[in-house]
Amino acid sequence: MSKPIRMALTKGRLEKDTVGLLEKLGFDCTAVREKGRKLILPVPDANLEVVLAKANDVITYVEHGVCDMGVVGKDTIMEMDGKFYELVDLGFGRCKFALAAKKGCDFYSGYGIKTIATKYPNVSRRFFEKKGMDTEIIKIEGSVELAPLLELADGIVDIVETGTTLKENGLEVIEDVAPISARLIANTVSLKLRHAEIERLINLIEENL
Amino acid sequence: MRNYDLITPEGTKDLLFGECIIRRNIENSLLELFKSRGYSEMITPGLEFFDVFNLNSRYFPQENLYKLTDSKGRLLVMRPDSTMPIARVVATRLRDAMLPLKLCYNQTVYRTEPALKGRSDEIAQAGIELIGSELKTADLEVISTAVESLKSFGTEFSLEIGHIGIFKELVDKLDVSEHTKEKIRKHIETKNFPALNDLLDTLGNSPVTVALKKLPALFGGEDVFEKAEELMPDEKIKRKLNELREIYRDACEICGNDGKITVDLGIVNKTDYYTGLIIKGYLQGHGAEIISGGRYDKLISEFGYDVPAVGFAININGVAKVIEKSGVLPAAPKADILVFAEQGCEVAAIKKAQEYREKGFIVENALFEDIDSARAYAMEKKIAKVVVIDGSDKEEQE
Numbered sequence: 001m002s003k004p005i006r007m008a009l010t011k012g013r014l015e016k017d018t019v020g021l022l023e024k025l026g027f028d029c030t031a032v033r034e035k036g037r038k039l040i041l042p043v044p045d046a047n048l049e050v051v052l053a054k055a056n057d058v059i060t061y062v063e064h065g066v067c068d069m070g071v072v073g074k075d076t077i078m079e080m081d082g083k084f085y086e087l088v089d090l091g092f093g094r095c096k097f098a099l100a101a102k103k104g105c106d107f108y109s110g111y112g113i114k115t116i117a118t119k120y121p122n123v124s125r126r127f128f129e130k131k132g133m134d135t136e137i138i139k140i141e142g143s144v145e146l147a148p149l150l151e152l153a154d155g156i157v158d159i160v161e162t163g164t165t166l167k168e169n170g171l172e173v174i175e176d177v178a179p180i181s182a183r184l185i186a187n188t189v190s191l192k193l194r195h196a197e198i199e200r201l202i203n204l205i206e207e208n209l
Numbered sequence: 210m211r212n213y214d215l216i217t218p219e220g221t222k223d224l225l226f227g228e229c230i231i232r233r234n235i236e237n238s239l240l241e242l243f244k245s246r247g248y249s250e251m252i253t254p255g256l257e258f259f260d261v262f263n264l265n266s267r268y269f270p271q272e273n274l275y276k277l278t279d280s281k282g283r284l285l286v287m288r289p290d291s292t293m294p295i296a297r298v299v300a301t302r303l304r305d306a307m308l309p310l311k312l313c314y315n316q317t318v319y320r321t322e323p324a325l326k327g328r329s330d331e332i333a334q335a336g337i338e339l340i341g342s343e344l345k346t347a348d349l350e351v352i353s354t355a356v357e358s359l360k361s362f363g364t365e366f367s368l369e370i371g372h373i374g375i376f377k378e379l380v381d382k383l384d385v386s387e388h389t390k391e392k393i394r395k396h397i398e399t400k401n402f403p404a405l406n407d408l409l410d411t412l413g414n415s416p417v418t419v420a421l422k423k424l425p426a427l428f429g430g431e432d433v434f435e436k437a438e439e440l441m442p443d444e445k446i447k448r449k450l451n452e453l454r455e456i457y458r459d460a461c462e463i464c465g466n467d468g469k470i471t472v473d474l475g476i477v478n479k480t481d482y483y484t485g486l487i488i489k490g491y492l493q494g495h496g497a498e499i500i501s502g503g504r505y506d507k508l509i510s511e512f513g514y515d516v517p518a519v520g521f522a523i524n525i526n527g528v529a530k531v532i533e534k535s536g537v538l539p540a541a542p543k544a545d546i547l548v549f550a551e552q553g554c555e556v557a558a559i560k561k562a563q564e565y566r567e568k569g570f571i572v573e574n575a576l577f578e579d580i581d582s583a584r585a586y587a588m589e590k591k592i593a594k595v596v597v598i599d600g601s602d603k604e605e606q607e
Contacts (some may be wrong), residue, residue, distance in 0.1 A: 064327065083497070089403035148443015189491045189498065190472060191400075193367055195429055 004042065004049040005190075005197055007066040008058040012075070013101040014182050015052060017092040018071045022046065025204050047197070059185070068190035069198065073099060074180045079120045085191055087202060091209050095171055097123055097177035100166050101155040103147050107174045114154040117147030125155040127177050145169045220322055220330025227538025231529050232333065236315050238333045238361050239523065239542060248313035248337050252446040253294035255317070259284040261297055264511045268293070268482050275319045275330075287319035292340045292482070292505070292520060295338050300512035308341025308516065309506070329526050330513075335520035340509070344518045346570075348486050349458055349505065351519050353463045355488055355500055360467050362528055364535065365493035367469040369428075370460065371476035372453045372504070374482050377445045382417045391479075393421060398477050400425040416442035429474035431457070437474055456486065469597055482508040488521050492531050542571060547592045549575040549583040551599040565596075 009015040019029045027046040035041050039102070041050045043183045051067055055076040063082050064170040073093055077086065097120070101107045118124045126137045140147055147153040147166060157177060159167075166172060184205065191198055217223060224232060231444035240250065259276065262269045268290075275287035288294060291314050303310060315335040318591045322328040337354055339347050352370070359366040376397065380390050387407070397420075402425065409418040427433050434454045453472070460470045469602040476487045483503035488498025502521020509516050546565050550558030562572045573592070575583040580597060587595050 060326070063496065085400035086404075087400055087402060184402075187496050189496055192369060192428065192473070192491060193493060195471075 002047070002197075004047045004203070005069065005194060006049045006051055007071075008051040008053050008061045008070040010055045010058050010070075010072050010182075011052050014073060014093050015057075016206045017182065018090070018163055019050075020093075021090070021205065021208065022048075024208050031152060046201070048201075059084070062185055062187050065187040065189055068181040068187055068194060069183055069201075072177070072184045074183055074184060075120065075123075077185070077196070078123050078178065078185060083123070083188060085186045087181050087186055088205060089192075090182040090184055090205070093182035095159050095161040095180050097127075097157060097180060098160040099127070099155055099157050099161070099175045099177055100145075100148075100171045100173050103172045105154075105171050107155055113151070116155055116157055117144050117153035118157040119144060121159060123177065127157065145171055165199075212460075219324050219330060220328070222329075226541055228529070228533070230539045230541065231532050232525060233361070235525055235528050235532070236333070236335060240313065240315055241312035241359055241523075242357055242361060243335075243337055243354070246311070246350075248311040250313050250315070251295065251298065252314065252316060253298065255286065255288055255319075256285045257288050257294055257297075259286050261293055262286060264293075266415065266482065266511070268574065269320075273320045273322075275321060282389035285420070288316075289318055289320045291316060291334060291336060291522065292338060296505075296509045296518070297512050299338075299340055299516070299518075300509050304514055309347065309455065310339065310340040311337070313337045332520045333525035335525055336520060338518055338520035340518040341516050343506070345452070345456065345517055349459055349463070350523060351502065352456065352460050352488060355490055355502065355521050356460070356470075358455055358465050358490070358523055359490050359500065362492060362532065364531060366499075367467070367471055367491045368460070368500070369473050369476075369491075370453065370457060371473045371475060371487040371591075372449055372485060373481070373487055374449050374485050375441075375446055375453075375474055376421075376477045378449065379417055379421055379424070379442075382442070383412060385412065390527060394477050395480065396576045397421070397475050398427045402426070416440075424477075428475060429471060433472050433474065446508070453486070478500045486519065490521075490523070490556060492528065494534060495527050495531050497524075497527065499524050499531075529535060530601070543590060544573045544592045545570040546594045546596055547570045547575050547583060547587045547590075548572060549577070549595060549596065549597045551562035551580075554598045554600050557600065561598055562598065 009018050019032050019175065022043060023029050023042040027043050029043055031041045032043065032050050039052050043050055051061065053061060057074055057078050058070040058072040059082050060077060062084050075097065080147060113134055113136055116124050117138050117140045119140060121137050121139050124137050138153060144156045144158045147156060148171060149169060155174065160166065160173060161179065163173065186198060262274065274289050277285050279285050297405060299310065313336065317331050317333050319331055322330055339351055355367050355557055356368055358367060380393055392408060394406060405425065406422055410421050420442060423440055434450065437450055438447065441450055457470065457472055464470050482505045484506045485504035487500045487503040488500060492499050493494050500521050500523050504519040506517040508517055548558050548562040559574060565572045575586065577583045577586065584595055
């Protein structure tokens, strides 16, 4: 059998959902389920090798071609950009990017430049650029909701799933920025050089979504 | 202030010994190959005026260029590409030259890449430009040169062809804004099927939208042409497709069993100046394209000389990486002889060493005061023979 296809999975929920999908396709993912601390795990009957990585690293590994394919959220793709093929919307990991601010405040009022706190500076910049709005963007690493509460920022651009965190902190969604879901991506050369194998896998996946 | 005197800038590196041997071997064999096919080498300046790369169609986004100013305050860039400077030369100094012109080059280009991504800002490229012929034979000539180049690297390869004209014709049939066309192009380029389908669904169901939806999936072997044939809405596009199919068949025949020729109708890169045929080359074990090229019939006219052209560039850094990964670095050939001079015999020793060199040996002059140090050096460097020049006769030692 030829060298296995390497697929990088975003650790955490997307990893679990992807493993669930692979099992639904009939592949034996025992090694991945019982991974321990290992980061590279075989799915022998699919001739796959699963690599577990952080979201941004999934894109890096796929871009460089050391992983042939990857499963990563649209949020990471939008923030990182890069050269790869974005083949399938896997449908799971659904949430959205949204602009949120303190409840009851009129975010768009006034002519002052708004300050936005976010973990996703590129997504935020592009969103406001399209509106022709000049904003000051501050990158925050942890809980972005803090920034408007501490009055560092007028609003935040962040991932919103249920909106509970926002509500509990007195924030509300002002506007949706973009929908998010998990994507299957592929290295541009791998897709060409291993066309048949990857196509077979993608067809299987698409039939089972 | 911090001093950066011990490191090189992000995206650059020093090459030592074996790395240089690999690099020069690749460059020399490519230049030899190009010259054996009648291409003449040219060298363009590393610095160019920004304007050369800032034509009406801005192929290189300014944020990716290394910029500086000349003594008069004019904006210069470090050459990000060799084809555009060559187009400039063709439109000026070579304007009256007999066509077709067959040009080749081997020089570095500079582009700013995002930091900490493991990419090079300084890329060695070798390539050819065939200027002044619209004939299919010219396309084939360039393809066969690309195939021969890929073969010379001695690893598994694949050459892919496409035709930007098919996408352009299709998208021009849609009554939509340039902005929407750009979005369609982007989705096709990234093979983003979900987004492409969503966008085209809003434009109704016509043969054109159906064909555009399928375009990114139309890659692979000969069967692609059959699938595409049914999808193309008019004769003009079908004719383009057929031209490509003929080129594909000829290319397969040229390539033989040494590699694979494939086709992808979904290659629609934005920054390309290409107008027709597109060529890409891949090597097993490298995650990005090694060869990039195609037909650019309108580029030189932007410099004021309307003449068709086709060519490609090979990413030497990429090839070197593949070769380095596949084995041990080659070592520089070691010296055959070490010549040691006793005090007062230095000139005689230098002359003697030269005599040996003329006989074809690699000879080093020993730079030590005593013979023991010279012998230890020869031992360490695995130099088989030490010759001592002491004014009388010579002593030889294994």
